[in-house]
Amino acid sequence: MREFTMRPEVMDFESYTPGLTIEQIKERYGLDQVIKLASNENPLGASPVVQKVIERHAASVFRYPQNHSPRLVAELSRHLGVDESHIVVGNGSDEIIDMLIRMKCRPGMDNILCYSNSFSMYKLTARLCGVEYREVPRGDDLALPLDALAEAVDEKTAMVFVTSPDNPTGLAASVEDLSVLAGVLPENCLLVVDEAYIDFVWPPESYTPMQAYDKFSNLVVLRTFSKAYGLAGMRLGYGVMPASIADYLKRARLPFTVNLLAEEAGIAALNDEEFYHATLDAVMRGRDYLRDELEKLGCEVVPSQANFLMFTPPAPAQKLFKELLKKGVIVRPLASFGLGRSIRVNVGTESENKAFIQAMAEVLNNE
The missing domain is CATH 3.40.640.10 (Type I PLP-dependent aspartate aminotransferase-like (Major domain))
Known part of the structure; x- marks a missing residue:
């Protein structure tokens, strides 16, 4: 097969590899429900008003x-x-x-x-x-x-x-x-x-x-x-x-x-504005809850002004990430950022936040 010369800047590029999807995690671990807290997405989803506008157009x-x-x-x-x-x-x-x-x-x-x-x-x-x-x-x-x-x-x-x-x-x-x-x-x-x-x-x-x-x-x-x-x-x-x-x-x-x-x-x-302010309320309340609960579990939590928290757990981050996957919780290990001891978790709904903390407690208690 013919080899084509490409720009040297792209010769050693590797394709972006995203994490496993919710569907892939369900299939791999035989789960009915998976919580994704890895991509800093809006915990409330998309505004119902916006969804209707998309449908209308x-x-x-x-x-x-x-x-x-x-x-x-x-x-x-x-x-x-x-x-x-x-x-x-x-x-x-x-x-x-x-x-x-x-x-x-x-x-x-x-x-x-x-x-x-x-x-x-x-x-x-x-x-x-x-x-x-x-x-x-x-x-x-x-x-x-x-x-x-x-x-x-x-x-x-x-x-x-x-x-x-x-x-x-x-x-x-x-x-x-x-x-x-x-x-x-x-x-x-x-x-x-x-x-x-x-x-x-x-x-x-x-x-x-x-x-x-x-x-x-x-x-x-x-x-x-x-x-x-x-x-x-x-x-x-x-x-x-x-x-x-x-x-x-x-x-x-x-x-x-x-x-x-x-x-x-x-x-x-x-x-x-109603959806926007509901989002801010959910994020700020959830952020405070997650910070407090993670600290109770012995994690070092970085003070955050975003819709996520970065923390260093009292256990190897990659192992914790994999154990959480088995329980249907997706978070973001930070090795790709050069911070291999840490994990990032975004704020979810109230029930998702509680499920994450429960899963964290179960994994850490088994360490």
Whole structure:
């Protein structure tokens, strides 16, 4: 068979391997019920209002959507208090990350800066685009190393990524610290703050720079509909950025990347305040419950501002993960983040949270 030459950047890539599905776990272990607490999804599912909107527009899927999703952009502008010229909607915030790197960074010349044990998409996309990716180590107790990021920047750094709240720790950077970091970056360097979990911080005014967006000239804020709005399967996200950067992204992007149903779902989700606040209530109450119960079981729990908790159990993490699978509970071991002693669990419904804690207690008591 003929061998084709591919770009060197992709020669050693390995396909993303997701965890086992609920159906696979049921079949493997002969279970009737499985609880998935591994992917930071919305514990309440999708809003009933949004589901009805999707059903109502299902017959229109033979039509192309409007390019750049102008109706959703207008709704986001009203919702955020940011001019439409600063907003780019994407097929998940991952698409915005990809566009920013492809359109801002020069392969073989520029570099991107982040920190260790972080979300993998920044590194993966940088490598795919032929852009150097650099990391600085975290601080004590896995703190976000903003000072170290500032010190590591050079004249070829095109972007600095900060996830806040952070995945997988749940730690968040303050507005003041992000403002200082933005202020010391070189003139041509963007500070990209990935706020996938920002809805779950408290108090919100202490953590998101969005409310003072007009004070920044080099800030990009990324957000998603996957978490608080329960639309992970629709793949919908957006970025708020300088208007000049947004204009370049819109000019050079592929057309129609956000599908018609996703745009309708996003508009409906933004206006369903009842479901949104019910989600926040469920997450914050569940987060407190899980933290308290995990600590009673002897786990070291990282203080979280997200819809998940990272903890180090008093037993080998990989063994605990496998034993929980046998009991029908899926959590996320963090070896792929370079944190092999730890596990991440997202907040579920009240009954799911209690079932998880019961399963944890049973496994640890048998150690």
